[in-house]
Amino acid sequence: MLIKSPPPKLLTEAHATPESAYVSRRTLIKGVGAGIGGLLLARNAQALDLFGADKPQAAPRKPLDFAADKPAPELALTPEAKVTTHNNFYEFGTGKTDPAEHSQQLKTEPWTLTVEGEVEKPGTVDVWKLMGEIGLEERIYRMRCVEAWSMVIPWVGFELGKFLKRFAPTSRAKYVAFETLYDPEQMPGQRNRYVGGGVDYPYVEGLRMDEAMHPLSILSVGLYGKTLPPQNGAPIRLVVPWKYGFKGIKSIVKIKLVEHMPPTSWNKLAPQEYGFFANVNPAVDHPRWSQASERFIGPGGLFSVKRQPTLPFNGYAEEVASLYSGMDLKKFY
Template sequence: MIIRHSPDLRYSDVTPKQVYLNRRRFLAASGVAGLALPFAARAAKLSTTKSSNLGGNEKVTSKEIVSGYNNYYEFGTGKQDPAENAPKWKVPSPWTVQIGGEVMKPKTFDLDAIMKLAPVEERIYRHRCVEAWSIVVPWIGFSLNNLLKQVEPTAKAKFVQFDTYYDPKIMLSPREAGIPFPYKEGLRLDEAMHNLTLLGMGMYGETLPNQNGAPLRLVIPWKYGFKSIKSVNKITFVETQPKTDWAAYAPGEYGFYSNVNPKRDHPRWTQAKERRLGEGFLGRGIEKDTVMFNGYGDQVAGMYTGMDLMKNY
């Protein structure tokens, strides 16, 4: 007998009303409501229907590291900046994701509706940054294809473009960060529909911290981390390869595909090795050999047969 937990969890349910009301009362009473306290960033429990370890035999990285060392240029370009600045951001509620472009049924979803589309599960993935560091993270979410198939892509849809939420009032300007905002990423349609491509809503059993891309992000474990776009609020199906942020900024350094590839060095550093954060003596990290497709080749290499991955990096 298959016991299915009903996926009827609503996003607004995850923070019990009592809790946030109390917090507001507390803030009002103590007269510090004007202070940018990180109340919006408070994580709430997320229950999952199952857990799969797709990280192999590797140790899960501590939550402190995963939520304390981030690239999220909208909140600062230093590794510690997002953990400091992003919690002050009050994630808009309801969170909406506008899906359009080459589709039969363009639609704007709110997060509660998205959460109902499929059972929410935990998946442990290895995560490899283009900067040659890596972590192992227990993400929570479900395959992105559960959402994408809702809008029925047309025959013209060859690529999918994703946009990150952008609010110039609280985030860096493109001039300061050096890259265009809103941040854009993209996948080929088959990559976007691949089961491993996760639409993430949480990690470590809770909702996502802001610096990790709350409330909704992608996780594409065989590609460099910057492909796994954070805080997605717009998805567009397009016919031609979209202009993604890093590939547009420095095409010789960051490609559209950005599959993890130990043979294709970044012009300024080697991609043959990576530093696994948080392990080794005094947590100084251990050096590991980087594996093609970050070790997910069995599942994804088929999508790239016949392609020269040194050219299509």
């Protein structure tokens, strides 16, 4: 499948990722990953080394075997060190560096994922066994956060729609609901709603069925050729590149196909700010800031962050705009 790249003028060679940050995909298959290092984009606009002597060491990650023969889109990648240290995962704290700092003890093996609801073949799968059985592929996607920053990330995973077909959805399945692990002992943000951003845990998200079945929607089990680190949603998370990042629910334990629109965590908490659809739309501002432009997090230090125009549907309009034909995208934000 051809994944259309955004116009190259938005991501120039000046943003190119150094060779040390991402080696060839075939090298990654052999287990040689990108080096971790450099300046980290931290909260309070300061550089911070999360993995110093007094910080938890990063959880070990395994190399993944995935399809690497398709040409990659010509997108400048965000360095791995920034992808794994600048995160939103409120179960581990609300600061951008909190997830990397507080999630390293998350136990991700064993891990099961249950699929239920409006399906003819409900069941539970072992995620780690699934990784060895299902065909993985790399998808290089632009990712856009509602806070107006963006990254380009090489995800490894598989199409959500193909996975759901294994469970034979019924004609009553109109939406797909997702649920994150609930374990306050491992996820300190779940112990206290203030620490966890006010979210009513467990974190839940949802897609309309046609969105879930679209080939751009994937379940990711890795990035940069290796399994996901805990702060990025290990061992399995949702990636929907034309939507704002909060739709990408992490550390999923349950998927339920339902007839009616399911509740979603941020929509419940602040419906005036976070809609169910959450399509990237430069014409619909957040109540507290504009969405017309974004800061691309690329190589270099703090002051190398580039501001660029926000693209409708995050640059994937040609592939997904037809899903919303006739909808008022300002009303259904």
